[in-house]
Amino acid sequence: MPTNTINYGHIIDPDSGEVVDEVMASVMRAPRTYTCEDIVEINCHGGIVGTNRVLQLVLGAGARMAELGSSPSAPS
Numbered sequence: 001m002p003t004n005t006i007n008y009g010h011i012i013d014p015d016s017g018e019v020v021d022e023v024m025a026s027v028m029r030a031p032r033t034y035t036c037e038d039i040v041e042i043n044c045h046g047g048i049v050g051t052n053r054v055l056q057l058v059l060g061a062g063a064r065m066a067e068l069g070s071s072p073s074a075p076s
Contacts, residue, residue, distance in 0.1 A: 003029035011054050020057065021050050
């Protein structure tokens with residue numbers, strides 16, 4: 001996906017082929033991000049069950065959670 005785009009799609013469980021949720025995914029590529037890393041933000045429907053399911057699927061596919069930190073240019 002090109003950088004600085006918002007994309008509509010579905011999160012699909014790879015094991016069952018089931019559509020888990022409709023989502024909007026924002027793609028921002030380094031180095032033009034706050035952390036200078038590639039970033040994807042997924043916006044899904046509200047509710048803890050669906051959100052947790054999406055989270056577990058993307059983590060299982062190799063994504064990692066954002067970590068606490070400061071701007072790369074901010075003093076330590």
